[in-house]
Amino acid sequence: MNMDFNVVTSRANARVKQLRAAFAGQARLSGGMVAIEGDHLLEEALRSGMVLKTVFVSERRSVPGIVPRSVEVLRLAQDVFQSVVETQSPQGVAALLVPPVRTLEAVLGAASEAAPLILIACGLQDPGNLGTLVRSAEAFGATGVITTPGTVSAWNQKALRASVGSVFRMPVVSATLDEVAGLRARGVRLLAAVGAEGDAAQGVDFARACALMIGNEGQGLAAEWLEIADGQVTIPCPGPVESLNAGVAGSLLLYEASRQRTRV
Structure with a gap:
């Protein structure tokens, strides 16, 4: 179920730390999760059947309508969101996903x-x-x-x-x-x-x-x-x-x- 009622204001929040580790490519600290940022990659991930763990949105924007209601959603304070993502002009949405296992x-x-x-x-x-x-x-x-x-x-x-x-x-x-x-x-x-x-x-x-x-x-x-x-x-x-x-x-x-x- 979506959980976007409260705004996370701490950069030490466990999920925020996991997202930061995923962006840094630290597999152990991210729990093996992969981070994505932006509306287009989020849409492509969902269209491709990727399993989303958590969606993060800036307090300045709404939750994208394409996000399934079963996915956890966290709303982050603007400064917290910007401290995690990598782009210069973030779109205000990021996500943790489970990478597919290929052979x-x-x-x-x-x-x-x-x-x-x-x-x-x-x-x-x-x-x-x-x-x-x-x-x-x-x-x-x-x-x-x-x-x-x-x-x-x-x-x-x-x-x-x-x-x-x-x-x-x-x-x-x-x-x-x-x-x-x-x-x-x-x-x-x-x-x-x-x-x-x-x-x-x-x-x-x-x-x-x-x-x-x-x-x-x-x-x-x-x-x-x-x-x-x-x-x-x-x-x-x-x-x-x-x-x-x-x-x-x-x-x-x-x-x-x-x-x-x-x-x-």
Whole structure:
């Protein structure tokens, strides 16, 4: 039942501390909860079937009508609300949600669906790039996204905002080098995205089961990832640039894969 009768004025309130920890990415202190902020992400979370734990609203605004009556609602004093959220101009609404548990099986997709199309983020550190790639993965029909050790969390606040809600629906799982290499035994080709010297994307067969490995923004793919790759793919660029931004490169490759699969 909604509980918006009293205004919380203490920054030491247990729920407020939990929300603050969630925004900071402190899983243990947040009880494993994920924090979201703003009307759009709240709407996307509910539309995607996410389980909300608590909704927080500033005393200066009303409770969004889309919030189910079964969800706990806390109204916060304006200064308390602003002390917790991360944006410069908060919209006055935030929430704690239970993150979905995804598996590699979900990333591979159901057997009845088309061949898996997976994006693997290998050591990406820019949350904006990761969020963009999760959004592009959903837009271009990928079956899932894999993040490897050293990659920023898809639940990072900047990654969440960059995904514009796609992270709620797109399966995103963490995997080790060995687990990624194990995809080959399941019929998935591992394709390493490189700046040059790879096969031009237009000439690569993306219609078959495959996984696109996108490397770190500064160093690209580390040697261990290149060693397990079945092939290397590049995006021909007539302009005088060394390489593309990781988010742009991954999105273009996903588009090419989608284009080929739609044509088949």
